[in-house]
Amino acid sequence: MAIQMIPVIQLIDLQKPVLNSVNQYIYTNPELRHEEHKAHDYLTSFLENQDFVVTRHAHGLKTAFRAEFSVKGGEGKNIGVNAEYDALPGLDKHACGHNLIATAAIATALSLARALKHFALPGTITLFGTPAEEAGGGKITMLHNGAYDNIDACIMTHPSNRSQIYLRSIAGLTNLSITYRGRKAHSGIAPWDGVNSLDAITLMWASVGMMRQQLMPTDRVSGVITDGGAANNVCPDFSKGSFGIRAESVGRLEVVREKVLGCARGAGVATGCECVILEDGWLYADVRTNDVIAGRYAQHLEMLGRPWLEGKDEQKRQVLGGGTDMGNVSYFVPSIHPTFDIGCKEGCHTNEFYEAAGTEHAFEECLISAKGMAFSAIDIMMDDQIYEDMKKEFEEMKKIIGDPKAIFGSSTLNSG
Secondary structure (H helix, E strand, O other): OOHHHHHHHHHHHHOHHHHHHHHHHHHHOOOOOOOOHHHHHHHHHHHHOOOOEEEEOOOOOOOOEEEEEEEHHHOOOEEEEEEOOOOEOOOOEOOOOHHHHHHHHHHHHHHHHHHHHHHOOOEEEEEEEOOOOOOOOHHHHHHHOOOOOOOOEEEOOEEEOOOEOOOOEOEEEEEEEEEEEOEOEEOOOOHHHOEOHHHHHHHHHHHHHHHHHHOOOOOEEEEEEEEOOOOOOEEOOEEEEEEEEEEOOHHHHHHHHHHHHHHHHHHHHHHOOEEEEEOOOOEEOOOOEOHHHHHHHHHHHHHOOOOOOOOHHHHHHOOEOOOOOHHHHHHHOOEEOOEEEOOOOOOOOOHHHHHHHOOHHHHHHHHHHHHHHHHHHHHHHHOHHHHHHHHHHHHHHHHHHOOHHHHHHHOOOOOO
């Protein structure tokens, strides 16, 4: 273990009571996307007291923040660490464990600041408070507003029912609203005078169902019919559905999106209804894990007593069905988004996972992941070869996928 790693372990271990207070505050004060006022104020005050330079209400979002700690005038590498703290809509509590994400980010940033200061190392730690991960695209707005400009690498961690480092989350369009307008008529007296909008949304639903046999195993189309009429004796003139689309990559997502839109338009033509399409969701890109950073993190976790049950290649073959706006960040900055097992058989977004996210075991696993992230950040900041290898891999990735600014700037899926 490099001598620079020692302050990381010391600080995290010594600050366990303080870090657990942070964890429990976020856990017991759940707030939904863009309404995380308590979390914002609590975390920014905490970081100000730890000598971070804090910008509140940062990057165009009222509950986002930016906290920086630098030595030697900001020379050297700038490592970004993402904290999330919004609760899960529907359950309205931390059923995705964002309390643990915030705690891990705080622990990582504090320990890195101590190491930089203790050894007078050049570099900057930038802790991003990123609200509205749950279908609110917080990091996407922050990206558009320049938050991640001049960041050399970005790291974060996420609780799960399994530990994984070479994460492959899929891309997703969070909401596609389809509405149909027809013409009312009395269903008993003159149904032939009506244009039934419920027929249109039903046909669209059926078309999507039949289309699924032509989808790839990693494609997903989900939906609900939110309006189909109010009375059974009136031919409805308005219907509406909400659809989510997921695919293995942003490019594949565009293909599936066009298929879904074809189903929507075709149903309108077949029933004589006007079809109105509103793409009012967010594009969550697939996570592009940087293997160089991931390899360092994997080695550090093994050193900390958390060996990997699955190898790199086996992990890469698996695709996580969920999505995250951290995927968008990974298109612009070398990134990792590992997960750590908190001992829950059920996955995220369940009551069982909520219960597990508040346990002492989950807190301890969170701190181990934070140590691994901090060690990996020190590797990037101090080892020029690791840094160059990281950048080389990232540039090679961009040659394959193309310029991310062109991808998101020209796409109709670039924001909500």
